[in-house]
Amino acid sequence: MMLNRKNKGRTGRLGSMVAITAVAALALTACNSGSASSTDTSSPSAGGGDQKITFIPKQLNNPYTDVVLGGGKKGATEAGFASSQVVGPLEASASSQVSFINAETQAGTNVIAIAANDPDAVCTALGEARSAGAKIVAFDSDTNPDCRDIFISQVVAKDVALIQTKLISEQIGGSGEIAILSATANATNQNEWIKYMEEELASNPAYKDIKLVAKVYGDDNDTKSFQEAQGLMQAHPNLKGIISPTTVGIAATARYLSTSAYKGKVALTGLGLPNEMRPFVKDGTVKEFALWDPAQLGYVAAFAGKALKDGKITGAEGDTFTAGELGERKVEKGGLVIVGPPTVFNAENIDKYNF
């Protein structure tokens, strides 16, 4: 590009500017058509009048977010919204969502479901939306509690820990040495889960024969996690199982086990993405692992929005609403709704998930 410009001089520069403008225009058109096609106006049948819900994720084009929003659309249709759409920034910066919120306020959207990039940066804009009559549902990543009506959270940290200890115990037959292969040594999420796991292993009599012999850190790096998995095998010849509460770690360990002599002899479980873990579940390296289902998050958010807008709940502690096929959900202290529990994936159900 640079060289071309130099050679062609002025006309070249003009040409490239035209090209850039054209590309930008195309990109904008693509964005518009993207939002347009995501608007779903085909289901007024549920009797919700002409209520509209808009999802504002942290950023567009994120594979994980796409799954959440897919669930959100499904929920919006089932809950009876006349239309649902997704708008949002391409980059997850603190203030990038504000203009989208303002646009929704002007459009008179009834429910705004938002995953905040910054808990405070969106507050003023959300305040205006609320005074114009909109209900605010935060999902995935909370705003300041004063700025929304309700917050839909994935799972309880303790549940995430307990499902993993339960799975490993089942897979190693309730006794033997286990190890944990985590992300970085100071990862907040993982350390919280590990703390609960250690407490559970120590206090639950069902786990009295399970001994946690090592905690190692693969830094969420494929190569490093790989070598840590090797090291665990050599350092602990009697190891029966590994828990890896991080998607990178479990996949790297699974790859190592499946290509080594330890395949089928050492159990592995933890938190993983179905798409990444599919081959290892199919080839028998991993029996079962867990993760929350991101689609359920969007699904529950849509139903919560509907219940708020219809005045069935206010977001106060103790309120309950029905979230379609997932059944009843209760609002806890601080306007918190837990989607949980984590989903367990195995050879039977893994093909139903695509994320």
Added chain:
Amino acid sequence: MSSALDHKNATTPAPDAGARGAVASLLRMRELPVLIALALLVLVTYLINPLFLTAQGVKDLLLNATIIMILAVGQTLLIITRNIDLSVGSMLGLVAFGTGSLFSAMPDVPIIAVFVIGMAFGALLGAVNGALVTLAKVPALVITLGTLYVYRGLNNAWAGGKQYFAGDRPEEFGALSVNTFLGFPVITLLAIVVVIAVAIYMSGTRPGRDLYAIGSDPDAATAFGIKVSKRVFLAFLANGALAGLAGVLYASRFNSVGATTGTGMELTVVAAAVVGGVAIFGGSGSVTGAALGAVLLTTITSSLTALRVDKFWQQAIVGVLILTAIIIDRVASLRTAKKLRISEARNV
């Protein structure tokens, strides 16, 4: 010219060869300290934890070294000419992700074609580095620091949040880094072939010797009629092709390739070359040494883990090794310089 080579390149046998000369030249080999350190490391680890050398353990050690070994060979070509390529991690990442994309777009593409395409892609990236360094006459350190970020940025833009997993690639491709031949993993054998081929090229051919001459004294090399720019450009190109090969092998061995694949690898590669006795000021060292350095570095990580040493010590130990290698190098070159002064004084 040739005397300049001799005193820098200590592997050249002494003129008064004999049994004693052979032993002496063996002792002066740059690779020897690395070899001894490696042997000691493996032995001590094995005595404390016999599991270290089970069939699976040996296979793991070799596999761990393979990719860094290939990258260290490429890097050595450049360091010998007083250049460096810091963008190898980013090049490897781009090629690894490219390999994933290729298999996803064309699942039936022949594996040999993937290797050819990967190496050609790497060579192209290396050629960009080479062209910038030789045309702009800016130190390679700066240029390749720039392309480190440029290539990583391209990888980010191309991959986004997308990752390709081992399951997306054909089983025979992944099997390359699982199957063994005479106890050696297939991809390790490939790396050994690369090391031997480049080692012969470097010590036995005119262009190979030219690279040493360029690194010893670029001005003298120019005066002697060596096409410095062309040789340096080709060295960058070759390094790119090797990084491409390493990228394809990475995709074969590891589970996921994505936007961050290979981040930070360049430092391990330069460290491997330096530990293997390749002088950072150019003109001296061998690809065999660099390959041994790569094996030593990756083996340290494995053995410290097998010995249950706190992994936070590992980096410190690697640092001490690098410093030791540099000090040995310095002492050796001072001694050779002194000897040469004495012998030349006698000849006069």
